[in-house]
Amino acid sequence: MKGADRPAIIALLGRPDTPTDALEDYCNWLKRAREQQGQPMEILRVPWAANGRLSRLAWTWREAQNWRGRWILLQYTALSWSKRGFPIGAAITIWIARHRGAKCAIVFHDALPYSAPRFIDRIRRVVQVWVMRKLYRLALHSIMTVPVANVSWLPRPATKAVFIPIAANLSGALVKLNATNSIRENNFPKKIAIFGVTGPPQLQPEVEFIAQIVRQATEQLGPTKLLVLGRHAQEAESPLRAALAGTKVELEIHGVLPADEVERRLSESDVLLFLRGGISSRRGSALAGIACGLPVVAFQGAETGPPITEAGVMLSAEGDRTALANNLALVLSDDALRSDLRKRSLEAREKYFSWDVIARKFLQVLDNA
DSSP states (O other): OOGGSSSOEEEESSOOOOSOOHHHHHHHHHHHHHHHHOOOOEEOOOOSSSSSHHHHHHHHHHOOOOOOOTTEEEEETTTTTTSSOOOHHHHHHHHHHHTTOOEEEEEEEOOOOEEEEEEEEHHHHHHHHHHHHHHHHHEEEEEEESSSGGTTOSSSSSEEEEOOOOOSOOOOOOOOHHHOHHHHGGGGEEEEEEEEEOOOOOOHHHHHHHHHHHHHTTTSOOOOEEEEEEEHHHHHHHHHHHHHHTSSSEEOOOOOOHHHHHHHHHHOEEEEEEEEEEEOOOOOOHHHHHTTTOOOEEOOTTTTOOGGSSSSSEEEEOOOHHHHHHHHHHHHHHHHHHHHHHHHHHHHHHTTSSHHHHHHHHHHHHTTT
């Protein structure tokens, strides 16, 4: 069928996140890209504000009578289907959709279960693995946002799994300007960007981590700027100022900003510092730097692999803070290296992490079902 003759696929969301919802943003950007290619798409959210699970399930049962023969793309993270991380509702929702005759696919934004040492966390992990395996069995396709080989709970061979990375929730309008902007290459102060900070109770340890890396990296440099924006940035301002007191680091803090403002401020930076675990193709805050043509300094982790390793990333072994700080100092001080990393990030963005590319991959996967 031609695009205009196709029934719109439905991106199905669970409980909303605040103050921003990355999954909803992802769906809106994907919808825009698909519609530019003539492929219709709708976005529906299970009414989480309804009174109780039975009300939500009743809504799903009624709504699903309109889904027969249509593609349902359920957007999965554990917390988007359960505020405590027990996402059994996702499996029930897909069972209903399939029973009603829908063609089901899962987009695993969290492809790995959460891990923590407490007994309840071990139970939560077992439940999450059970749910993800159930979703895989019920769906015609499972879209992984990290390489399939990195997902340990999948059966082998994982014939229904396909890897499609996410893209940053940014337009990319400034990317060409960033590619030709050589003015900053020889100017100081250099600007380090951090996009998003973990909230309490991890806020203080993360602030101390940021300050340690920035202080160590900038000891031998001239005045430097540190831009922190996004979630929990404003909460981090006071402890960051205290932790960086006595250094030559100027702090610039912004909270949650519109996408075009995020893009502008990142594009004016020299490097993105990503500290929230190992970098991977599902981490939108890291991909925002790549989308803006920035070098990215980060740890390598369990989800790290191509194609993000083809971008302008400088990686160190997970937990090696000294190597991370040294990589940051090298990127800030070496104009030729920084220029090469910028080029690699822009090339990776066009080849792997643009919404047009991702929308075409979805079209190929769903057409081949």
